[in-house]
Amino acid sequence: MANIVQFEDVGLRYPNSDGETLSGLHFTLVSGGFYFLTGASGAGKTSLLKLLYLAQRPTTGTIRLFGEDAGTLARVRLPGFRRRIGVVFQDFRLVPHLSVFDNIALPLRLSGVPEGDIDAPVREMLEWVGLSEKGQSTPPTLSGGEQQRVAIARAVIGRPEILVADEPTGNVDPDMAARLLHLFESLNRLGTTVVVATHDFHLLGRIQNAHMMRLEAGRLMDPTGALRNPPARPSA
Numbered sequence: 010m011a012n013i014v015q016f017e018d019v020g021l022r023y024p025n026s027d028g029e030t031l032s033g034l035h036f037t038l039v040s041g042g043f044y045f046l047t048g049a050s051g052a053g054k055t056s057l058l059k060l061l062y063l064a065q066r067p068t069t070g071t072i073r074l075f076g077e078d079a080g081t082l083a084r085v086r087l088p089g090f091r092r093r094i095g096v097v098f099q100d101f102r103l104v105p106h107l108s109v110f111d112n113i114a115l116p117l118r119l120s121g122v123p124e125g126d127i128d129a130p131v132r133e134m135l136e137w138v139g140l141s142e143k144g145q146s147t148p149p150t151l152s153g154g155e156q157q158r159v160a161i162a163r164a165v166i167g168r169p170e171i172l173v174a175d176e177p178t179g180n181v182d183p184d185m186a187a188r189l190l191h192l193f194e195s196l197n198r199l200g201t202t203v204v205v206a207t208h209d210f211h212l213l214g215r216i217q218n219a220h221m222m223r224l225e226a227g228r229l230m231d232p233t234g235a236l237r238n239p240p241a242r243p244s245a
Contacts, residue, residue: 012037014038014072015038019071029068039202040200047221053224053227066079074171092167093171095171097172108146109148117131130166139158161174161177170200172202173204174203174206190212
């Protein structure tokens, strides 16, 4: 399968920070793969996801998305690239004055989908996430778990080529977590590359052939705990 993401010796240092948040990241994601990103709080998971959905540029190294160097993309091309990536944020980022229906429909409208082709997929998403009766509600009237489900529906409605989800099951009960994971799996079977950052180790065994990526202190480890692509030792 084709590579859809390539990180080549990528590092990230935020301004005024004492050290690198991420360093020496070297990995490839294949088109249609399913990946769990794990690690303790502060390990750098959210920062890595920000690099994936182009909210942050690396301090060092190269990131290639869809076969192109993301670091050299002209600003005018960034919106088009970002529309190919669905994102589920930890803080939801819903538009508070829009209805649930209109929040979910937003990616379709931004992509130019005719209004007559929007109703059916939005209602299907509302049913999928268990919010069929909440279409005309606004986000401030919803619980945290309901807002999370709206954010997930909005992220997946456009069938993005890559779905990036930051703790997507953190505010829902176990039954709904399983249902949402099934939604991600269904999207993955249609060809979407899925990356889920999670603390919930109960999820890790639920997706057949899923890959696990583990961060420790900003570096990527393999399942045995060894560094992936560790720095070369200085010669004697």
